Amino acid sequence: MTANLLERSEPVTPRRSVLSKARSLKASRGRSGILLLMPAALVVGTLIAIPIIQAIYYSMTAWNGITATWVGPSNYLTLFRNPTFWRVLENNGLLLLAVPVAIFVPLVIAALINEKPFGWRVFRSLIFLPTAISWVVIGMVAVRVFANPGAIDNLLSLVGLGFLRSDFLANPGTAIVAVAATFVWSMVGTNTIIFLTGMATIDPTIYEGAAIDGAGRITSFIYLTLPLLKRYFQFSFVLTVITAFTALFSLIFIMTGGGPNYGTTTLEFFIYQQAFSQGAFGTGAMIGVVLFALLFGISVIQLRLLRGEH
């Protein structure tokens, strides 16, 4: 396009020289474009792209970090026959159940902040603040909250459910719920900001029309606001699932160490355990590939849904 513009703007020079000039400009443009890409391509290529290819190769070997013997795709069958793998996958499934909660609670909070009550900017800042602190710090506090005695215990006694007091992290059934609850708490800031940003893009005049038609605030929220937030729902869903599956390593490391009895081991934690505690590098790489495939699948389905409706 630029080349055509140049051709027309210089009618005095002979046509051939303009063409060759345009061609050399195009070549120099390509060169600059590639040169500017070099650092990013180099860093991402050597430190992300090559390792993921290696991971796929090593996932089909028996590998202790030094010597790798080829096994082939049947390696995956061994993994799929391992009951511990299914136990771990079940934990990922349980975290997935927490995702709607991690989206719905922030949605309500965002809707209320969006009503601009007194001090709403301060609320927005403070509710988003925990996103700045690490999962390690969050986990260290969460351990005390769910311990016996702890904050949840005290809360239960307060509402007359004192008989439920227990050390929630010591029991596999409740430990995963404690991890999921901490995860939901951690997502509140991020998802609230996502929905607030979405609500800020909505033209306020559409509500006036609805009000004239007699729609109440809640009706117009459900029938006007929610559909307009579709893209923000999708973004928040993908982000929340990715966080649930790939960002909770430190939280699990601090809160439970994956226990008790694999009760809080998710795929990402299983990778670490297999490779760095048990020396099964091949199995670790294989679970890494499974995790990548899972996330890739979820993202592709999301994209399809998004494209399909346009």
Next chain:
Amino acid sequence: MSTVQTPMKPASPSRYLPRRKISQGAIFVFLAAITAVMLYPFYFMLKYSFMSSNQYLAKGGFSTASWSRLFAAIPAWREMENSALIAVGAIAIIVVASSMAGFSFAKIHFRFQGVVFLGIIGCMMIPVQSIIIPEYVNLAHVGLINTYLSAILVYGALGTPFATFLMTVYFRGLPDEVIEAGLCDGLGYGQVFFRIALAMARPAIVTVVVLQFIQIWDDLLVGLLFLQKPGNRTITVGLGVLSSGRVVSIPVLMAGALLSALPAIVVYLLFQRHLRAGLTLGVSK
């Protein structure tokens, strides 16, 4: 920032105003309760880090003993310095790589550009756990384990795809005329980038720096694997190791947690607008 001017409303029914005030009050109370829940960890850390172990058990008192014990237990200042050094190194890589690549993707057109773009941006979807084992083995082969450089390189690589996406979106929003004017003045694309585009990209670069700083400062896994010597641990790793070790006093742990969280909190408070902008940049594009 962007206060929406609502037009003056026509006189509303007199009954409406008090009801609205009540509901606004209810919303305020509800949001205050949520905020209290969100701030609970900060309260917990502040309260208990200023107690000695005995005061913690007795549920009362004030003491700075736990802070002294923290500095005796781990080289906390050294670990803070390590964190800062690694964050600065990795952010330098990310800013250089992503601003150059973003400019190239947004403003220069050449063959196979789309494929390369998808390749780099697609790496955003690869979870760190999926590559961490080959990465560890590769870096061990070249003798980089337990050096700052290993963590700097890994964090740099992990941050680059998203930063490149962010910079590309930002540069696409800049008018082409600015670039063309530079080219007409006889500058090459490289010079246009360094002299014109980079200066205009400052807000986007600040967003990248702030997002990455918090991410790297708060990370455990990479530091845990690549920095195993006590002397070169980051503060987050130091804290993680301390907390998973043999029984340590809770006030000491809370002092460490608070100390490690402070830099990220300060950065958050100064740059929260950039953080909010960066978070949702991907939605509408």
